C-alpha cells in the first residue's frame with residue numbers, strides 16, 4: 001500500500017474543502033435552516049405529529065440525508081472531474097499508486113466532508129427542534145455507509161462526465177428528485193397505497209427509513225431491508241468502479 | 254553501458270483506429286541524455302505516455318530497470334519523473350504545496366530540504382508561497398519540472414520542455430538537466446529544436462509516423478551523415494563545367510560564378526586536393542572558398558523526407 005499517496009490525495013482534497021469552506025459547509029447549513037423554517041413552520045403547523053414524533057423533529061434525518069447524498073455526489077464527482085478537466089490527472093496516472101488507493105483518497109475525502117456536514121446539520125437542527133438519537137451507533141453506521149456509497153457514485157459520475165453539464169445532470173435530474181420523493185419530508189405510510197408501491201421502488205426511501213429508525217425507532221420499511229439496500233448499492237458502485245479501472249474507461253487512452 | 258528502459262515491439266492504436274506507434278524497439282541507456290526527435294504527430298508523446306502509465310499499450314512491452322510497466326507498475330513508475338508537454342497545473346495551491354503533494358503521491362517520506370533545493374535550482378524559491386495561478390507560463394513550466402523532481406526520480410522525461418519558453422529560462426533549464434545527468438539521472442527529452450538535441454543529447458533517436466527511423470550516438474550521427482560542402486567563388490564566370498571535372502559531380506551556380514562540391518568527411522579521402530589540381534589544369538581560377546557542414550537539422554529533414 002502506498003499510504004503516503006493516499007494521504008497526499010486525501011489531504012489535497014480536504015485542503016480544497018477548507019479553501020472553499022463557505023461554499024462547502026455554510027451554504028448547506030443555510031439551506032437546511034431554510035427547510036426548517038419553510039417546511040417545519042409552515043407544514044408543521046398543519047401536521048403536528050408523524051407516528052408519535054413532532055413534524056419538525058421527524059424531518060431531521062431526511063434533511064441530513066438530503067444534504068449528505070447531494071454533497072457526497074457533488075464533492076466526489078468534482079474532485080475527480082476537475083483533474084481530468086485541467087489535465088493534472090496525468091500525475092495521478094503516472095504515480096506508483098493503485099486504483100484502489102486513488103479511490104480511498106478521493107472517496108475518503110468526499111465522504112469525510114459530507115459526514116462532517118451531516119453532523120453540522122444535525123447540530124443546526126438541534127437549535128430548532130428537540131433531537132434524540134435512539135441508536136447512535138446505527139445512526140453513524142448509516143451515515144458513513146451512505147456517505148461512502150454516494151461518494152463512490154459521485155466518483156463514477158465524475159469519471160463518466162466529459163463536460164460540466166453532465167456533471168450536474170445526474171444529481172439534478174435523478175438524485176434530487178429521488179431524495180425529495182424518498183420520504184425526506186413525509187412518512188411513506190402517509191401516501192395512498194398506489195403511490196406507496198411506486199415509492200418503494202425508490203432506493204433512497206430505504207436509506208432515509210433506516211437512518212430515521214436509528215433516531216426514533218420508526219421506519220417505513222424494515223431496518224434489515226434498509227441496510228441490505230444500502231450495502232447492495234455500495235456493492236454496485238464498487239463493481240462499476242472496478243470495471244472503470246480495469247478498462248481505463250475515460251481515464252486512459 | 255546498461256539499459257535502463259527497454260521498449261520492445263510496442264504499438265499503439267488509438268480508439269479512433271489510428272496507429273500512432275508501430276512496433277517500436279528502443280533501448281535507453283542508464284545515465285544518458287536521449288533526445289527523441291520527430292515532427293509533430295510522430296508519436297513522441299504517445300510513446301512517453303505509455304512508458305509513464307498514462308496510456309495503455311496495444312501491443313508489445315516496456316520495462317524500466319527490469320520492471321515491466323504493467324505487471325510491476327509501482328516499481329517502474331517510482332523511478333520516473335514526467336514533465337508533460339502541455340501545461341497542466343493546479344491553480345489555487347501554492348508552489349510548495351503542489352510540489353510536496355507530488356512527492357507524497359510517489360510514496361516518498363517528507364523531505365523539506367530536498368524540495369527547497371529543487372525550488373532553488375529552478376529559481377522558484379521566492380515563489381514558494383505563491384498560488385500557481387499567479388505565476389507566468391515559464392514559471393508554471395518550472396513548477397511542473399519541480400513536481401517531477403520532487404520524488405528524486407532516476408529517470409526524467411521532458412516532453413518538449415522548451416516549447417514556448419524564453420531563451421534565458423531555456424539556458425537555466427539545460428543547466429538543471431546537465432546537473433541531473435551528472436548526478437546519474439537518465440534523461441529522455443523530445444524537442445522540435447534540433448539545436449537543442451545537438452547541444453544536449455548523447456544519443457538521438459528519430460521517430461516519424463510512429464516508427465523509429467534511426468538511433469545513433471550524436472557524434473556518430475553527425476559524422477556518418479554529416480556532409481561537408483566546399484564552395485568556390487570563381488574569378489571569372491564560366492558557362493559550363495569542363496568534362497574533365499565530371500567525376501567530382503560539381504554543381505555550377507546559376508550565375509556561373511560559383512562551383513559547389515559535396516564531399517563526405519567520413520570518406521578515406523575528401524578529393525579536395527585533386528579537385529583543386531584539376532581545376533588549375535582546366536584553367537579555372539577562384540578568388541575565394543568556403544566550407545560548411547550540414548547541421549542535424551539538414552540530416553533530420555533528409556531522413557524524414559526519405560520515409
Ligand SMILES: Nc1ncnc2c1ncn2[C@@H]1O[C@H](COP(=O)(O)OP(=O)(O)O)[C@@H](O)[C@H]1O
Pocket residue numbers: 253267268269271273291292293294295296297298299300
Ligand atoms: N487520444 C488520441 N486519440 C486519437 N489519436 C491521437 C490521440 N492522441 C494522439 N493521437 C494521434 O497520434 C499521433 C501521434 O501523436 P503524438 O504522440 O502526440 O505526437 P507528437 O508528440 O510526436 O507530436 C498524432 O497523429 C495524433 O493526432
Ligand SMILES: [Mg+2]
Pocket residue numbers: 297298299338412413
Ligand atoms: Mg507531443
